[in-house]
Amino acid sequence: MAKVTLKGFIKVPGRDLEAVEDELVIHRQLTLEEPGCITFKVIHDKTDPCRFDVYEEFIDRKAFEQHQQRVASSDWGKLTRNVKRHYEVFE
Template sequence: MSKVTLKGFILIPESELESVKRELVHHKRLTLEEPGCIMFSVTQNSENPLRFDVYEEFTDKVAFEQHQKRVKASHWGKVTVNVERHYEILE
């Protein structure tokens, strides 16, 4: 199986920025502990503080799908429900 890479960015509503930033620390830790996670980076853009650049690598499609499933059911999934996502997924 081949590696899955997700890259892009998210846009946070200004009124939710602080709660997203607080939960991001927990979300990063949990993701990096997942089986199959090779790389996970979410960084606040220096020019637009409401934009966070995202880069993820997983060993295969199964690991990536498990990550997506966990995220949807997590506190991060609830906190980021209003976040605008702009991703490209490469397999």
């Protein structure tokens, strides 16, 4: 199976910024502990306080889909429901 890579960015509403920054620490830790996660990076943009660049790699489609399912029901998923996501996924 082919590795799955997601890259892009998210735009966080200003009113949610502090809560997203706080929850990101937990989200990052949980994601890196997932079976099949190779890389998970979320970097706060230096020029736009509401933008976070995202780069993820998973060993295969199954690991990526399991990650997506976990996130959907997580505190992170609930908190970031108003976040605008701009992603590309490559296999």
